[in-house]
Amino acid sequence: MNNIFVYCEIEDGIIADVSLELLTKGKSLSEELGCKLEAIVIGNNLKGIEKQIFPYGVDVLHIADDKRLYPFLTLPHAAIVINVFRKEKPQIALFGATSIGRDLAPRIASALKSGLTADCTNLVIGDHTENKTNTEYKNLLYQIRPAFGGNIIATIINPENKPQMATVREGVMKKEIFSKKYTGDIVNINVAEILSDSDFVVKIIERHIEKSKLNLKSANIIIAGGYGMGSKENFKALYNLAEVIGGEVGGSRAAVDSGFTEHERQIGQTGLTVRPKLYIACGISGQIQHRAGMAESAMIISINNDKNAPINEIADYVIIGDVMDIIPKMIKYYKENTK
Amino acid sequence: MKGLKIIVLAKQVPDTRNVGKDAMKADGTVNRGALAAVFNPEDLNALEQALRLKEKYAGSTITMLTMGPGRAAELIREGLYHGIDNGILISDRKFAGSDTLATSYTLALAIKKLDFDVILAGRQAIDGDTAQVGPQVAEKLNIPQITYAEEIIEYKGKQIIVKRRLEKGIEIVSSSLPVLITVHSSAQACRPRNSKLFMKYKHAKTIVEVQDSSEDYIQLQKDRPYLTIQEISCRDLNPEDKYLGLTGSPTKVKKIENVVFKAKESKVLTSDNKDIESMMKELLANHTIG
Numbered sequence A: 001m002n003n004i005f006v007y008c009e010i011e012d013g014i015i016a017d018v019s020l021e022l023l024t025k026g027k028s029l030s031e032e033l034g035c036k037l038e039a040i041v042i043g044n045n046l047k048g049i050e051k052q053i054f055p056y057g058v059d060v061l062h063i064a065d066d067k068r069l070y071p072f073l074t075l076p077h078a079a080i081v082i083n084v085f086r087k088e089k090p091q092i093a094l095f096g097a098t099s100i101g102r103d104l105a106p107r108i109a110s111a112l113k114s115g116l117t118a119d120c121t122n123l124v125i126g127d128h129t130e131n132k133t134n135t136e137y138k139n140l141l142y143q144i145r146p147a148f149g150g151n152i153i154a155t156i157i158n159p160e161n162k163p164q165m166a167t168v169r170e171g172v173m174k175k176e177i178f179s180k181k182y183t184g185d186i187v188n189i190n191v192a193e194i195l196s197d198s199d200f201v202v203k204i205i206e207r208h209i210e211k212s213k214l215n216l217k218s219a220n221i222i223i224a225g226g227y228g229m230g231s232k233e234n235f236k237a238l239y240n241l242a243e244v245i246g247g248e249v250g251g252s253r254a255a256v257d258s259g260f261t262e263h264e265r266q267i268g269q270t271g272l273t274v275r276p277k278l279y280i281a282c283g284i285s286g287q288i289q290h291r292a293g294m295a296e297s298a299m300i301i302s303i304n305n306d307k308n309a310p311i312n313e314i315a316d317y318v319i320i321g322d323v324m325d326i327i328p329k330m331i332k333y334y335k336e337n338t339k
Numbered sequence B: 001m002k003g004l005k006i007i008v009l010a011k012q013v014p015d016t017r018n019v020g021k022d023a024m025k026a027d028g029t030v031n032r033g034a035l036a037a038v039f040n041p042e043d044l045n046a047l048e049q050a051l052r053l054k055e056k057y058a059g060s061t062i063t064m065l066t067m068g069p070g071r072a073a074e075l076i077r078e079g080l081y082h083g084i085d086n087g088i089l090i091s092d093r094k095f096a097g098s099d100t101l102a103t104s105y106t107l108a109l110a111i112k113k114l115d116f117d118v119i120l121a122g123r124q125a126i127d128g129d130t131a132q133v134g135p136q137v138a139e140k141l142n143i144p145q146i147t148y149a150e151e152i153i154e155y156k157g158k159q160i161i162v163k164r165r166l167e168k169g170i171e172i173v174s175s176s177l178p179v180l181i182t183v184h185s186s187a188q189a190c191r192p193r194n195s196k197l198f199m200k201y202k203h204a205k206t207i208v209e210v211q212d213s214s215e216d217y218i219q220l221q222k223d224r225p226y227l228t229i230q231e232i233s234c235r236d237l238n239p240e241d242k243y244l245g246l247t248g249s250p251t252k253v254k255k256i257e258n259v260v261f262k263a264k265e266s267k268v269l270t271s272d273n274k275d276i277e278s279m280m281k282e283l284l285a286n287h288t289i290g
């Protein structure tokens, strides 16, 4: 009772990275709280799915397997999760801040009348004293997230209502296997008992899901361009550098909005969160919302003609000058020194 | 066909996209006064979808609801300039401090008083970026939801067909009515104000706003009833107080901080050949690259 639950998303039989990241976080929270980690997976043909989930330290896995449950539909998935939560009374429930998680979690929170915090960037256990009533709350989930367009960081708590629910964006938390041999119990959910025809009034007519070819998240080196690149044409210099030193190309929102690069390459608060070994920011001023998605990079190089650009404060190397002049030089000296 | 009864949910929000230097107070809290109040951008996308439905299906009507302080009446006027038939301001001190759960509770109570086929909301509001109110209103009304709509394709044979924009692709779905649809920023932008409607409605006011106006205004409102913007308060909704406002909000803000990034000791270089070469050598030597 009162365990931590993670809703696991699935696409083509594979558990989504964001869910594995949540399981990793969920495991460490459960160890801190001395409770169990439970997971829910809902889909079709889920035989063997536990092999992907148990190594993350899951103690109980709830499976709802039915051909009507894939692809994702809000109402049946919500009905199942609500049913499980009413029985199991989790203290914490985590969802990916994805198209699915942000559609599903609010519906569940509303039904259970519990608080939900969207897009958390950190989750921490802590206490709270309510000054007005002088009530002490132990071991609450601090749900930490940017607010007001990323200009502030807010810590949100739900002292009274359980489960404490949060969504978390992909890439924000680390994914780590707890133990390859870890196994837990499987609970098969009796789907027929829960669902009714009215849960299927929304029907999928067509579906085109593109597997992203791009894997910015796992790239060791990211070369990101900003508005200062000046044009789509100039962005080619970044691809050249990426090819030579072996990296991927990303962009700031201003670069994406100006059409210099594609939306799926956007890094920052409303884009991807990355932490590569090396991040080269080219013509990026480094507003808060951009830094929020890359500040954890192991090493940062900033190329900017303004020595006061905010990105420079968090950079290991700051090169003052014109990007279009500097990038060819980097390529040249890389080649000369790796021969 | 007798047309669709459409409800649009719209919110007035501080313009967090253009945050100036004075937006933050010294104590790290937000200086709301320094931020302009605007029509939440994705609610304009929702409004445009409503206007298109109305054009396509004769006899349709649009009612816009907004919950907020008195000055949110401005949003209703804006809606009237764009072509809504009717706007309702839901306003009461008791609603202050609502999180998404309390907001959706209040909105759902107001909606229950109306007749509707389709509810359109923005995907998310830029003050909190939560995207929760839409689905939560749908749950409270016990109706299905279609999130992230990019286009409402058609209404045919009692089914509404919607194209959804997902992170990694698109989906086309159908639903029976009533349904709540949240509209994504990739949907068609909202048309500009209609100048005739602007002239017609620029003096539209709530009763509260008229009270503070001159005699002329009061007379104008009497002569032209369409200039009265309806306002709903707590009394009209018969709510359970424990679900309202701050009391009805399970989420509490424990702490607010300014964003701080750890400043690093950086090496500052020029674009001279020797600077770039020595940096590349260092990066190779410590295996950051290569």
Ligand SMILES: Cc1cc2nc3c(=O)[nH]c(=O)nc-3n(C[C@H](O)[C@H](O)[C@H](O)COP(=O)(O)OP(=O)(O)OC[C@H]3O[C@@H](n4cnc5c(N)ncnc54)[C@H](O)[C@@H]3O)c2cc1C
Residues within 6 Å of the ligand: A148, A149, A150, A225, A226, A227, A228, A229, A251, A252, A253, A254, A255, A266, A267, A268, A269, A270, A271, A272, A282, A283, A284, A285, A286, A287, A288, A289, A290, A293, A303, A304, A305, A306, A309, A321, A322, A323, A324, B016, B017, B018
């Ligand atoms: C709610 C919200 C969410 C947001 N989310 C994100 C997000 O996820 N990601 C994101 O990136 N932004 C985001 N933003 C936008 C962010 O605030 C900035 O507007 C954006 O990051 C600026 O991009 P930029 O640095 O490329 O452009 P600019 O701020 O215009 O900076 C351009 C830089 O290039 C330099 N430069 C110009 N010419 C040259 C040259 N020839 N050589 C070298 N340097 C040159 C300039 O000195 C300047 O520093 C968000 C904003 C809001 C309000």
Ligand SMILES: Nc1ncnc2c1ncn2[C@@H]1O[C@H](COP(=O)(O)O)[C@@H](O)[C@H]1O
Residues within 6 Å of the ligand: B009, B010, B011, B040, B042, B043, B065, B066, B067, B068, B100, B103, B107, B120, B121, B122, B123, B124, B125, B126, B128, B129, B130, B131, B132, B133, B134
């Ligand atoms: N106070 C409000 N009044 C009317 N509609 C609202 C209100 N708050 C939220 N909404 C609607 O719900 C959507 C999502 O809001 P949010 O969950 O705050 O991101 C908005 O785009 C609006 O359509």
